[in-house]
Amino acid sequence: MDFRQLSNFVVLAEELHFRRAAERLLLTQPALSRQIAALEHELDAVLFNRGGREVRLTAQGHLFLIEARRMLQQFERAKRIVKQEASQPRGTIRVGFIESFGSRGLSLLLKTSRRRFPGLAHDLLDANSQTQMDALRRGALDVAFLRGPVVIPGVECRTLWEEDFLLACPGDSPLPPGTNGQPPSPAALAPLLEAHPFVQFSPKIEPVLYTQTSARALEANLPLDPATLVNKTSALISLVSSGFAVSLVPAALTAGEHDGVRFLAAPGATRSAVCVAWRADEADDGVASFVATILEERNELAPEYAFGEVQPVEPD
Known part of the structure; x- marks a missing residue:
């Protein structure tokens, strides 16, 4: 039969x-x-x-x-x-992510990917945005979560969400008058800024974030010159918590415990964007499926402080 x-x-x-x-x-x-x-x-x-x-x-x-x-x-x-x-797509996807992408978002994404595509493995790289951009250019990375948007030939980029900037200042510094959750005026911030130099991420490791931070600092009338540049989040937070400096940081950096640091609303409108970028010209089925999952699950991955919609950024 x-x-x-x-x-x-x-x-x-x-x-x-x-x-x-x-x-x-x-x-x-x-x-x-x-x-x-x-x-x-x-x-x-x-x-x-x-x-x-x-x-x-x-x-x-x-x-x-x-x-x-x-x-x-x-x-x-x-x-x-x-x-x-x-x-089912198979193989290994090389995924880069910035520290502030957060363990929550990364964990949710990997769980979803594993459930949908059990044949896919993930090779993770914890790196700053510049390192990831260089890896994308060389073809050494398939997907990157970084500060953007970025424009690289052959690379497609989508903004996942935007984050507001907050003013990070020493915890024992006097609170500017009239804050109450609202951005203090430049005049109210003047004593704080006179007592503490400004520190920000180096453009060599976070070029887009450096540009966005500088724009927001100008909007808030924060003195940028001379500024202290750092390469790591831990160094920036340490300089603020020690009472040496103040900084403008994306909202993601406020997650967790930061003893000795106070975060205040900051004047201005410029925000920082968290993006996903991938080599569209070399994407196989695995990468395409992984990216599609990211865009579908964007609302689940986004933290509660996120703003914005997914927007394309086309390369030149």
Whole structure:
């Protein structure tokens, strides 16, 4: 017995007419008759009563029809499962991410990717935005989570969300008057800024963030010159918590415990964007599926302080 015989039996049981069933199956009537006879012989059962032009299912035929349909459905389901498994993307995706992307977002993304694409592995790189941009240019990274937007030939970029800037100042510094969650005026910030120099990320490691921070500092009337430049978040927070400096930081950097640091609303409107970038010109099925998952799950990945919608940035 094979599935072709089962299928032929079901069609004859539906038509109850050898000629019509044969036409539907693209068989000759004698060929269909031989197949049904062979099936009855194998089952040692009479499935049809044949009387002249009339064909009727026997009691055994009715019972076998139920099971035959069930077996055919299971066979089709098995074929779909095998086909889906064969079409699953496989391989290793090299994923870079900035520290402030956060363990929550990264964990959610990897769990979703693993559930949808069990054949995909992830090679993770914790690196600043400039390192990731250089890796994208060289083809050493498939997907990057960085501060953007960035414009690199052959690389596609999407803004996942935007974050506001907050003023990070020493915890023991006097609170500027009239804050109460609202940005203090430049005049109210003057004593704080006179007592503490401004520190920000170096443009060598976070070029887009440096530009955005500088723009927000100008909007807030913060003195940028001379500024102290740092390469790591830990160094920036340490300089602020020690009472040496003040800084403008994206909202992501306020997550967690930062002893000795107070975060205040800052004047201005410029925000910092967290983006996903990937080599669109070299993306295989795995990378394309992974990126599609990121964009679909953006609202789940975004932190509660996020702003904005997904927007494309086209390369030159």
